[in-house]
Amino acid sequence: MEWLQILVLAAVQGLTEFLPVSSSAHLILVPVLTSWEDQGLAFDVALHVGSLTAVIIYFRKEILQIVQSSLAVFKGRAVNEDARLGLWIIVATLPVCIIGFLLQDVISNYMRSTLVIGISLIGFGLLLGYADYFKRGTKSEYQMGxxxxxxxxxxxxxxxxxxxxxxxxxxxxxxxxxxxxxxxxRFSFLLSIPVIVLAGGLEAIKLLRQPQAIDWFSLFAGTLLSGVIAYLCIHYFLVFIKKIGMQPFVVYRVLFGAWLIWFFHF
Structure with missing residues (x-):
């Protein structure tokens, strides 16, 4: 793979995995705007490993506290806020796993069109803007029921x-x-860990069944670049939303969604 292709794909994965702008909407543009061949399943797995590594490193203290507190519960200690947060992460992950398993064929066959992506970008972007402007409160990730x-x-x-x-x-x-x-x-980022593990695990299983040779250098470079970009994305996004909020992402989603619909359908 070319260095430019590795860098672009790693940047797209590292940024869009955690920003509220949709990775599928951006990844669809890569083959349209370039002449690159499909990067292959192995490289997709490498990019997910990079994103997963970044979020684990960034939240390493919180993850360690969750694991330690959860293990302590099994030893008879009381449930504290860290153990409860670990339970909340598991509970909040179950619906996407179950529904994704039941509807995977429907989604892959009927919903991967640019029209669906454009409408989703706009509709769910406006919903994000509404929630951020009118509904947000002061609860932390430790104060949920x-x-x-x-x-x-x-x-x-x-x-x-x-x-x-x-x-x-x-x-x-x-x-x-x-x-x-x-x-x-922060809760969204913590929720990404089991989701990426499950999605990346399924891709890895498919990869093991494929006989073609693997470009290990490209995989390592993609993993490293994706991880660094994702880590920086998490850090600066948390700083950014404290001062400015979600509205710039809402505007971006609406404009991007409208452009996708216009570019592919008019």
Whole structure:
């Protein structure tokens, strides 16, 4: 693979995995705007490994506390806020796993059109703007109950619709139930860990069944670049939304969605 192709794909993955702008909407443009051949399944797995590594490193302290507190519960200790957060992550991940398994054929066969992506970008972008402007509260990721977690979990399943954005819809739902911008973003990032593990695991299984040779240098470079870009994205996004909020992403989604519909359908 060319260095430029590695860099572009790693940047697209590293940025759009965590920003509320939809990775599928951006990845669809890469083959349209370039003459590059498909990067292949192995490189897709490498990019996901990079994103996963970034979010784990960034939230390493929180993850360690969640694991330690959860293990302590099994030893008879009381459930604290870290153990409860670990449970909330599991509960909020279940809907997207179950619905994704049941509807994977429908989604892959009927919903991967640029029209669906454009409409999703605009519609769910406006919903994000509404939630950020009118509904956001002050709750952190540690102050949720069953109701809030289930709402966020089932909303995350909407990300199976291309153009929705997993991070975008989970942040939208979190804001709708009264979470702060930072709390919504942090919980969305923590939720990405099991989702990326499951999605990347399925891709890895498919990869093991393929006989073709693997370009290990490109995979390593893609993993490293994707991870660095994703880490920086997480850090600066959390800083950005404290000062400015979600509205710039809303404007971007609406304009991008409108352009996609115009470019591909008019």
């Amino acid at each position: 069953w109701k809030e977690v289930l709402i966020i979990g089932f909303s995350q399943a909407l990300a199976l619709i291309p153009g929705t954005s997993r991070s975008g819809i989970s942040m939208t739902a979190a804001l709708m139930v009264g979470m702060s911008r930072e709390g919504a973003a």
